[in-house]
Amino acid sequence: MISTQVKSDETSGGGKLNLTLKRWFIWGGITFFFINLLGVIGTVVISSFGQEWFSGWLPHGWTTSFYKMAWQNYQVYGLLRVTLEIALTVVLISIALGAPAAYALARRKFPGKKFVMLCFLLPIMLPPITYGIPLATFIYKLHLGGKILGVIVVNLVPAIPFVILVLTPFIEQIDPKIEAAARMCGAKTHQIFLKILMPLIVPGLLAAGLLVLVQTVALFELTYLVSGPGSTTLVVALYYAVFASGIRPYQAISAMAVFYMLTTLFILILALRYVNPTQMVTQANTNRNTDNH
Amino acid sequence: MTSSTNIMLLDTKSNLKHRFAERGIDRVLLLIIPALTMMLIFFVYPSIYGIFLSFNPLNHSGFLGNYRSFFHDSYMRRTIFNTFRIALPVSIINISAALPVAVYVRKYVKRTRPINTLLVIPMSLGTVLIAEGLYAYLNPSGWLNQTLLDLGIISQPLRLLQNFWGVIISLVISGFPFAFLLMLSYASSINPSLELAASTLGANSRQVFRLITFPLLAPGLAITFCLNFVLAFSVFPSAELLGNPSGDSHVLAIAAADAVTQKFDYSMASTISIISAFFELFVIASVFLLRSKLYSGSTAGTKG
Amino acid sequence: MSRTYDKSVALSGLTLEIPKGEFVALLGPSGCGKSTALNCLAGLIPLTAGSIHLDDRRIDTVPPEKRDFGMVFQNYALFPHLTIRENISFGLKIKKIEKKEIQNRVNKVLELVQLREHADKSPHELSGGQQQRVAIARAIVIEPEVVLMDEPLSNLDAKLRIEMRGEIKKLHKELGLTTIYVTHDQEEALSMADRLVVLHGGKVQQIGTPQEVYLNPINAFVADFMGYRNLLTMEVSKQLTVGSIEVNLGSLKLVSTNFSSVSNLGKVKVAIRPDNLELSTSGENLIQGKVISAEYQGREYALEVEVDSKTSLIVRTAISSQVGSNISLSVAANRVLVFPDSND
Numbered sequence: 020m021i022s023t024q025v026k027s028d029e030t031s032g033g034g035k036l037n038l039t040l041k042r043w044f045i046w047g048g049i050t051f052f053f054i055n056l057l058g059v060i061g062t063v064v065i066s067s068f069g070q071e072w073f074s075g076w077l078p079h080g081w082t083t084s085f086y087k088m089a090w091q092n093y094q095v096y097g098l099l100r101v102t103l104e105i106a107l108t109v110v111l112i113s114i115a116l117g118a119p120a121a122y123a124l125a126r127r128k129f130p131g132k133k134f135v136m137l138c139f140l141l142p143i144m145l146p147p148i149t150y151g152i153p154l155a156t157f158i159y160k161l162h163l164g165g166k167i168l169g170v171i172v173v174n175l176v177p178a179i180p181f182v183i184l185v186l187t188p189f190i191e192q193i194d195p196k197i198e199a200a201a202r203m204c205g206a207k208t209h210q211i212f213l214k215i216l217m218p219l220i221v222p223g224l225l226a227a228g229l230l231v232l233v234q235t236v237a238l239f240e241l242t243y244l245v246s247g248p249g250s251t252t253l254v255v256a257l258y259y260a261v262f263a264s265g266i267r268p269y270q271a272i273s274a275m276a277v278f279y280m281l282t283t284l285f286i287l288i289l290a291l292r293y294v295n296p297t298q299m300v301t302q303a304n305t306n307r308n309t310d311n312h
Numbered sequence: 313m314t315s316s317t318n319i320m321l322l323d324t325k326s327n328l329k330h331r332f333a334e335r336g337i338d339r340v341l342l343l344i345i346p347a348l349t350m351m352l353i354f355f356v357y358p359s360i361y362g363i364f365l366s367f368n369p370l371n372h373s374g375f376l377g378n379y380r381s382f383f384h385d386s387y388m389r390r391t392i393f394n395t396f397r398i399a400l401p402v403s404i405i406n407i408s409a410a411l412p413v414a415v416y417v418r419k420y421v422k423r424t425r426p427i428n429t430l431l432v433i434p435m436s437l438g439t440v441l442i443a444e445g446l447y448a449y450l451n452p453s454g455w456l457n458q459t460l461l462d463l464g465i466i467s468q469p470l471r472l473l474q475n476f477w478g479v480i481i482s483l484v485i486s487g488f489p490f491a492f493l494l495m496l497s498y499a500s501s502i503n504p505s506l507e508l509a510a511s512t513l514g515a516n517s518r519q520v521f522r523l524i525t526f527p528l529l530a531p532g533l534a535i536t537f538c539l540n541f542v543l544a545f546s547v548f549p550s551a552e553l554l555g556n557p558s559g560d561s562h563v564l565a566i567a568a569a570d571a572v573t574q575k576f577d578y579s580m581a582s583t584i585s586i587i588s589a590f591f592e593l594f595v596i597a598s599v600f601l602l603r604s605k606l607y608s609g610s611t612a613g614t615k616g
Numbered sequence: 617m618s619r620t621y622d623k624s625v626a627l628s629g630l631t632l633e634i635p636k637g638e639f640v641a642l643l644g645p646s647g648c649g650k651s652t653a654l655n656c657l658a659g660l661i662p663l664t665a666g667s668i669h670l671d672d673r674r675i676d677t678v679p680p681e682k683r684d685f686g687m688v689f690q691n692y693a694l695f696p697h698l699t700i701r702e703n704i705s706f707g708l709k710i711k712k713i714e715k716k717e718i719q720n721r722v723n724k725v726l727e728l729v730q731l732r733e734h735a736d737k738s739p740h741e742l743s744g745g746q747q748q749r750v751a752i753a754r755a756i757v758i759e760p761e762v763v764l765m766d767e768p769l770s771n772l773d774a775k776l777r778i779e780m781r782g783e784i785k786k787l788h789k790e791l792g793l794t795t796i797y798v799t800h801d802q803e804e805a806l807s808m809a810d811r812l813v814v815l816h817g818g819k820v821q822q823i824g825t826p827q828e829v830y831l832n833p834i835n836a837f838v839a840d841f842m843g844y845r846n847l848l849t850m851e852v853s854k855q856l857t858v859g860s861i862e863v864n865l866g867s868l869k870l871v872s873t874n875f876s877s878v879s880n881l882g883k884v885k886v887a888i889r890p891d892n893l894e895l896s897t898s899g900e901n902l903i904q905g906k907v908i909s910a911e912y913q914g915r916e917y918a919l920e921v922e923v924d925s926k927t928s929l930i931v932r933t934a935i936s937s938q939v940g941s942n943i944s945l946s947v948a949a950n951r952v953l954v955f956p957d958s959n960d
Contacts, residue, residue, distance in 0.1 A: 048409065052488065055449075055485070056434055056485060058449055058455050058456065059445035060437075062449045062454065062455055063444060063448065116350060119343035119347070122340070122343055123341055123342075123343040127340055129341060138348065138352065138355065138356060139347075139351060141355070142355050145589070146542055146543060146545070146546030148546045148565045148569070148588070149585050149588060149592075150355060150359050150585075152568055152569075152585050153358040153361055153363075153578075153582050153585065154354060154358040156361070156365070156572075156578045156582070157358040175354070176355050179351065180351070183347065237436060237437070237438035238438075239439065240549075243569075244569070254440050257440055257441070257444065258440050258552075261440075261443070262552065273444075276444050279441060280441060283438070284437075291429055503691070503693065505689050506696075508660055508693065509687065509693035510695075510706070511680045512658055512659075512660075512683075512685060512687040513681075513686075513706050513707035513710060513755075513758065514707050514710040514711055515710050516679075516681050523706075528696070
C-alpha cells in the first residue's frame with residue numbers, strides 16, 4: 020500500500036559527501052587552470068609595460084616606451100594593416116565561394132557527393148603542416164611566394180571548407196518547402212534568393228565569417244611557410260620576434276604580443292556576440308560524425 | 313456557354329534533363345564548382361604532387377631514397393619518438409581531464425556560457441601567444457617558479473623550458489579547452505532520461521556512469537582523442553619556442569619545416585610530411601580498433 | 617506531498633492512499649502537476665514538503681535506485697547501445713539476479729509483450745509501438761512494488777494507442793502490479809483506471825472511480841475536462857424546492873436537482889453532457905433552438921443548436937436534423953449540473 024500525505028518539511032539527504040568532493044575537485048582543477056592561464060597572459064601584459072624585469076614579482080619600473088618601439092621599429096601598424104587586409108579578403112572570398120557550395124550540398128544528393136565532401140573535410144581534419152609544405156612548394160612555383168596573394172590563397176584552403184562546414188547544416192535546417200512555397204507564389208529564382216534565402220542565412224554567414232576571421236588571424240603554420248616581408252601576419256612576425264629574441268628587448272616583444280592579443284580578443288568578443296562558443300568547436304566535428312556513421 | 317478547366321496528365325517519355333534531376337544533377341550543382349575548383353587546385357593537386365615529390369629525392373637516390381635516408385639517420389629517426397613522446401601524453405591528459413569535467417558540468421552546471429566563453433580564449437589566442445607567454449611565465453625567475461619557491465613547495469626552480477615539458481604544458485593549455493568543449497557537446501547529446509531510466513531500474517550513480525553514460529560517450533571520446541592527438545602531433549611553434557628544437561623537442565614538424573627553410577629540399581620535406589601523416593593515421597586506426605573491441609566486450613560482459 | 621519551484625507551486629496538497637494492485641490514473645491538462653507528482657514518486661525530483669510511504673517504510677528520503685519502482689518514460693528512454701534483451705535484463709543484472717533466472721524472466725516478459733522474435737535487435741530497429749512495449753517490459757520484469765507510467769502512449773498514433781491501452785490493461789490484470797498512470801487523455805484514464813485523480817494547476821480537483829468522475833464531476837473544471845461540452849455561466853434565479861433550483865441565461869431557463877455546493881442566488885456554472893440532451897417535445901427542461909451545424913460522426917451526429925444570440929448547445933443524437941431547422945430539446949433535471957462560479 021502506498022500512501023502519500025502532507026506532513027512536515029523534509030529534504031532528502033544522502034550521497035552528498037561524494038558530490039561535494041567531486042565539486043571541489045572539479046572547480047579546483049578549473050580554477051587552477053585559469054589562474055595559470057591568467058598568469059601566462061598577465062606576464063606578457065605586465066612585461067610589456069615594465070622596464071627591467073629579471074627577477075622578482077614585478078618589473079623594476081614602468082614605461083610605455085616599448086609600445087612606441089614596437090609600433091615604429093617593428094612596424095606593428097603595418098603588420099596590423101596587412102593582417103587585417105589578408106584576413107578580411109580571406110573571409111570575403113571564402114564566403115563568396117563557400118556559401119553557394121554549402122547551399123548545393125545542403126539541398127542535393129548526387130553521385131560523387133562523398134568525394135566532394137571529402138575534398139572539403141580533409142583540409143580541416145589534417146593539421147596544416149601536413150598539407151602546408153606541398154602547398155607552399157606549389158605556391159612558390161606559381162611565383163606567389165612571399166606575396167600577399169600567396170598568403171591569401173594559402174589561408175583560403177582551410178577557410179573555404181570551414182565556411183561550407185558551418186553553413187551546410189545551417190541551410191539544411193531551413194525548410195526547403197519555404198522555397199517551394201515562394202515559387203508557388205510566383206517568385207523567380209533571384210527573388211527567392213534575395214528576399215527569402217538571404218535574410219535567413221545572414222546569421223550563419225555572420226558566424227562563418229567571424230570564425231574564419233579568428234582562424235586566419237591566429238593561423239600560424241600556413242602563413243609562416245609562404246609569407247615574406249610585406250606579407251607577414253602579426254602572429255608570424257611575433258614568432259620571428261620571439262625566436263630572434265636575443266637581439267630585441269623582450270619588453271618590446273611583449274608589447275607586440277599585447278597588440279596581437281588585443282586584436283584577437285577584439286574579434287573574438289565580436290564573434291561571441293553572434294556565435295555560441297560551443298559552435299566554434301563542434302561545427303567541424305558534428306559534421307564529420309554524421310558522415311562517418 | 314460554360315467554360316471548363318481541363319487538366320491533362322500525359323504519359324510522356326522522360327527526357328534527359330528529368331532523368332538527371334532524378335539523380336540530383338541539375339543546375340544547382342554549378343554552385344559547387346568555384347569552391348571545388350579551388351580545393352582541387354590548391355589542396356588535392358599539391359597533396360598528390362607532394363606524394364610524388366617524396367618519391368623523387370633531390371639526390372636522385374631512387375624511388376625510396378628519401379625514406380631510406382630518413383630512417384637511416386638516427387637524428388631523423390628520433391623525431392618520431394620525440395613527437396610521440398609529446399603528443400601521446402598531451403592527448404591522454406587532455407581527454408582524461410576533459411571527460412570528468414564535461415560530465416560534471418553537464419549534470420550540475422546550468423549556465424555554461426561563461427565557462428565556455430572563458431575557455432574559448434586560449435584556443436583563439438593561438439599557440440604562438442601562449443608559447444610567448446609561457447616563455448616568461450615558466451622561466452626560472454618567472455611567476456610560476458616564484459610562487460612555488462615562496463610557498464616552499466620546491467627548493468630549486470623547475471626546469472620547464474628548453475625541454476619537452478614546456479611544450480607539453482603549452483599544448484595542454486591550448487588543447488584542453490578544445491577537448492572539453494567537444495566532450496561537453498557529446499555529453500549534452502546524451503538524452504538525460506536514459507540515465508534517469510537506469511536509476512529507476514536500480515543503478516547507483518557509479519553504475520549509471522559505467523553502464524550507460526560511458527559507453528554512449530565512447531565514440532565521442534575516441535574522436536576527441538584523435539583530434540587532439542593529430543593537433544599535438546603536428547606541434548610546431550611551441551616546440552621551437554619553448555622546447556629544445558635540436559634536442560628532445562626535435563619533432564617531425566620542425567624537421568619538415570627545416571627541410572624547407574634551411575635545406576630547400578622540398579622533396580625531403582614532403583617525405584617527412586607523409587611519414588607524419590602515416591603515423592597519425594596509424595594511431596587513429598588503432599584507437600578505433602581498440603574502441604570497437606572494448607565496446608563489444610562491455611555489452612556482453614556485465615555482471616550477471 | 618508538495619513540490620514548489622522557487623515561486624511557483626508545481627504541486628500542492630496531494631494526499632492519496634493506494635491499495636496494492638490498484639490502477640490509479642493521474643489526469644489533467646499540461647502543466648497541472650501530474651508529471652511532477654510522478655517524478656516525485658520516482659525520486660527524480662525531491663519533495664519540498666510531505667512524505668511518501670510504501671507499506672510502513674518511508675521512502676521519500678530514499679534515492680530512486682533504491683525505491684523499487686518501475687518507470688515507463690514518455691519517450692521510452694531505451695538504451696540505444698544495448699539490444700532489446702539487454703535493455704530488459706538491465707534492472708535484473710543490477711539486482712545481481714542469477715543468469716538463469718534472468719533468462720527465464722526476460723523470456724516470459726518478451727512473450728507477454730509479444731516481442732520474442734525481436735529480442736536481439738537494437739531499439740532503433742523497432743517501431744514506436746514496439747519500443748513502447750519494450751519500455752513497459754523493462755519496467756515490469758523487475759517485478760517492482762509499483763509501476764509508474766508517464767504518458768506512455770502520447771507518442772503513438774490513434775489506432776496504436778487504442779491497441780496499447782488494451783494491452784496495458786491486460787498486463788495489469790495478469791500481473792496485478794500497483795500502477796500509477798499519468799495522462800492528459802480522459803478516454804485513456806476512464807478505460808484503464810480503477811480510480812482517477814484529476815489535477816489542475818497543481819491542486820487535486822477530484823478523486824474517484826471513473827464512473828463517479830464521469831457522471832458526477834465535482835466542479836466546472838472537471839466537468840469541462842470530462843467532456844461536458846456545454847458549459848454555461850448562468851444565474852440562479854430562484855430556489856424552487858429544497859432539492860431543486862432554477863437557473864437562467866437570457867431566454868434559457870433550466871431546473872436542476874444536481875447542485876451540491878450552491879447556496880445563494882448569483883452566478884453559477886452549469887454543465888450538461890451533449891448526450892444527455894435529447895430531441896424531444898415533451899419531458900423536463902424543454903429548450904427551443906435552431907440547428908446551425910451538423911457534424912456526422914459515424915455512430916451519431918453532433919448538432920450545434922443555437923438557443924439565442926449568445927448561447928448555443930452541443931447535442932449528440934442518432935437522428936440528424938437539417939441545418940436551419942427548428943428543434944426542441946429536453947434534458948433531465950438531475951443531469952443539469954450546477955457548480956459555483958469560481959475562477960480557476
